[in-house]
Amino acid sequence: MNVTSERHLDGGVVERTFTLGEVPGILWTPAAASAPTPLILLGHPPLGLPRMYPRLVDRARQAVADGFAAATIELPGSGDRPRWAAADQARADMRRAVEAGEPVSDEIIDALVLPLVDRAVPEWRAALDALLALPGICGPVGYSGGVISIGVRLAAVEPRIAAAALFAGSFVPRAVIEEARRVTVPLHVLLQWDDEGNDRQAALDLFDAFGSAEKCLHANMGGHTGVPQHAGDAAARFFTRHLK
Amino acid sequence: MNVTSERHLDGGVVERTFTLGEVPGILWTPAAASAPTPLILLGHPPLGLPRMYPRLVDRARQAVADGFAAATIELPGSGDRPRWAAADQARADMRRAVEAGEPVSDEIIDALVLPLVDRAVPEWRAALDALLALPGICGPVGYSGGVISIGVRLAAVEPRIAAAALFAGSFVPRAVIEEARRVTVPLHVLLQWDDEGNDRQAALDLFDAFGSAEKCLHANMGGHTGVPQHAGDAAARFFTRHLK
Numbered sequence: 001m002n003v004t005s006e007r008h009l010d011g012g013v014v015e016r017t018f019t020l021g022e023v024p025g026i027l028w029t030p031a032a033a034s035a036p037t038p039l040i041l042l043g044h045p046p047l048g049l050p051r052m053y054p055r056l057v058d059r060a061r062q063a064v065a066d067g068f069a070a071a072t073i074e075l076p077g078s079g080d081r082p083r084w085a086a087a088d089q090a091r092a093d094m095r096r097a098v099e100a101g102e103p104v105s106d107e108i109i110d111a112l113v114l115p116l117v118d119r120a121v122p123e124w125r126a127a128l129d130a131l132l133a134l135p136g137i138c139g140p141v142g143y144s145g146g147v148i149s150i151g152v153r154l155a156a157v158e159p160r161i162a163a164a165a166l167f168a169g170s171f172v173p174r175a176v177i178e179e180a181r182r183v184t185v186p187l188h189v190l191l192q193w194d195d196e197g198n199d200r201q202a203a204l205d206l207f208d209a210f211g212s213a214e215k216c217l218h219a220n221m222g223g224h225t226g227v228p229q230h231a232g233d234a235a236a237r238f239f240t241r242h243l244k
Numbered sequence: 245m246n247v248t249s250e251r252h253l254d255g256g257v258v259e260r261t262f263t264l265g266e267v268p269g270i271l272w273t274p275a276a277a278s279a280p281t282p283l284i285l286l287g288h289p290p291l292g293l294p295r296m297y298p299r300l301v302d303r304a305r306q307a308v309a310d311g312f313a314a315a316t317i318e319l320p321g322s323g324d325r326p327r328w329a330a331a332d333q334a335r336a337d338m339r340r341a342v343e344a345g346e347p348v349s350d351e352i353i354d355a356l357v358l359p360l361v362d363r364a365v366p367e368w369r370a371a372l373d374a375l376l377a378l379p380g381i382c383g384p385v386g387y388s389g390g391v392i393s394i395g396v397r398l399a400a401v402e403p404r405i406a407a408a409a410l411f412a413g414s415f416v417p418r419a420v421i422e423e424a425r426r427v428t429v430p431l432h433v434l435l436q437w438d439d440e441g442n443d444r445q446a447a448l449d450l451f452d453a454f455g456s457a458e459k460c461l462h463a464n465m466g467g468h469t470g471v472p473q474h475a476g477d478a479a480a481r482f483f484t485r486h487l488k
Contacts (some may be wrong), residue, residue: 193452193461204448207463208437216475217437219451219461230485231460234478241474 001130009057013064020130022081023123024049025073028060029136036138038243039131041124041154041161042072043146046116048079059144059232066236067244069137073127075147076119086115094171109171113149117176121153128160142239148206149176156182163242165190165235167227168203180209187215188238190231195224245374253301257308264374266325267367268293269317272304273380280382282487283375285368285398285405286316287390290360292323303388303476310480311488313381317371319391320363330359338415353415357393361420365397372404386483392450393420400426407486409434409479411471412447424453431459432482434475439468 004024005017012031017024026049030037040063044052049072056072063070077083090112097104124143131137140162143151151166156179165188187210191203207217216238220231248268249261256275261268270293274281284307288296293316300316307314321327334356341348368387375381384406387395395410400423409432431454435447451461460482464475 193459213465214472215437215465216472217461217463219463221457221459228458228460230481237474 001134009061011061011065013061015057015060020073020123020127023073023127024079024081025071025127026053026056026060027069027071027131027134028057028064029069030064030067033136036136037067037069038140038142039069039071039128039137040142040144040239040243041128042070042144043151043167044072044075045147046075046078049074050079062232062236063239066240068142068239069131071127071131073123075150076116076123084115086111090115104171106174110173110175113147113171113173114175116147117149117153117173120147120150121157124150124154125158128158132160140243142243144235144239148172152176152180152183152206155185155187156180161185163239164188165238168192168195168198168206171199172202172206177206177209180206181211183210184212186238186242187212188235189215189217190227190235191217191219192224192226193219193221197224245378253305255305255309257305259301259304264317264367264371267317267371268323268325269315269371270297270300270304271313271315271375271378272301272308273313274308274311277380280380281311281313282384282386283313283315283372283381284386284388284483284487285372286314286388287395288316288319289391290319290322293318294323306476306480307483310484312386312483313375315371315375317367319394320360320367328359330355334359348415350418354417354419357391357415357417358419360391361393361397361417364391364394365401368394368398369402372402376404384487386487388479388483392416396420396424396427396450399429399431400424405429407483408432409482412436412439412442412450415443416446416450421450421453424450425455427454428456430482430486431456432479433459433461434471434479435461435463436468436470437463437465441468 001018001020003016003018014029014031016027060070077087093108141160143161143164145167148166151164155161155164163186168191189207245262245264247260247262253259258273258275260271286303304314321331337352385404387405387408389411392410399405399408407430412435433451
């Protein structure tokens with residue numbers, strides 16, 4: 001892990017950018033902490049870290065205020081990272097279906113999401129190796145938000161993830177719903193009831209599929225970006241209950 | 245309203261029992277309050293106030309600790325109040341269907357729930373008249389829990405109800421789902437995902453039907469009586485957001 005910049009933000013937050021191989025990332029830690037802090041990984045949609053930065057830094061400030069470190073990495077094919085042809089094709093197919101008012105087929109969803117999950121999850125696990133090797137950061141680790149299929153796979157395969165807050169806001173391949181049955185950590189699932197980019201019934205089916213004995217679904221009104229403040233507060237309390 | 249007893253509970257709570265005509269009830273207020281406090285009406289299942297008392301007083305203590313007064317009244321046909329033959333018949337029909345493993349028909353649900361709602365709602369409104377006439381109690385008023393169809397009707401017809409926390413845990417007549425479209429106050433709906441006495445899809449349909457611009461659904465694992473502590477805390481925060 002190469003730290004490429006470090007600066008102090010208001011509110012006692014230290015922000016470090018880093019690269020891990022070809023993958024850029026950001027780490028936020030409390031400027032003053034008497035003991036190692038548990039870590040929350042901040043997932044995000046595949047729009048690139050530069051575009052997502054304002055929302056990510058807000059979530060990171062909340063995490064640090066709650067006594068956590070927070071970190072994120074760029075997704076494969078997003079931001080300055082190289083695209084790949086099959087993903088571009090799948091995105092174009094999806095856009096064509098949506099614009100034609102047709103249902104997005106399982107084949108398009110698989111082609112769009114599965115290669116992203118297959119590439120991203122090992123990178124998040126490698127980032128976890130590097131982050132937990134730093135002084136001042138410890139487990140247990142939480143995963144929050146972003147592409148829900150990445151969160152599902154990560155929670156299913158990575159034993160260091162102790163709790164996950166997932167945002168039901170992206171298309172989920174059938175295979176990932178099957179993987180959800182293997183997830184056993186406590187889950188907090190956020191659903192925007194009228195999310196224009198999300199199939200409500202598919203989100204409910206996914207919630208039902210999770211194997212976790214402790215899982216809660218918080219559904220709120222409004223579209224994809226209309227998550228109310230109190231819903232973010234509830235997710236923060238979820239991590240405090242399970243990681244502290 | 246005739247106050248029939250008054251005692252001080254631990255934690256600065258004054259508990260008064262009262263009767264309003266033939267309807268018994270309980271009022272809990274802060275022992276020391278510098279200004280009138282908003283009121284939360286505590287709904288409950290039709291098992292009788294004596295049997296429900298332990299759970300009601302816990303909810304009342306939470307409400308008073310949060311700066312509210314709390315009150316409840318006995319339901320028609322419950323506790324020491326006279327039964328009526330049609331309700332006994334409907335309960336027997338429901339029990340027979342459940343024990344035979346048959347679906348509970350819309351006709352049975354209507355016969356069981358609608359007369360209860362028709363009788364109970366005017367009584368809650370009369371109680372509200374009497375309670376808001378007391379010194380130290382003011383609006384806005386919240387309604388919490390109990391038979392969800394009573395909460396729906398009350399929120400639809402009673403303009404003094406400013407927010408409602410409803411527990412999706414009882415059979416809902418089709419007519420009440422239609423009434424839900426007229427509800428516009430902020431709602432917090434609690435759903436036990438594996439509630440053995442509740443149809444999950446009917447609960448989701450009811451949530452969808454509410455006309456409120458601000459409504460949230462909190463679904464948790466476990467059966468009807470397995471509501472986790474954090475779900476109760478979230479309902480308390482909902483009332484603090486909307487009634488203070």
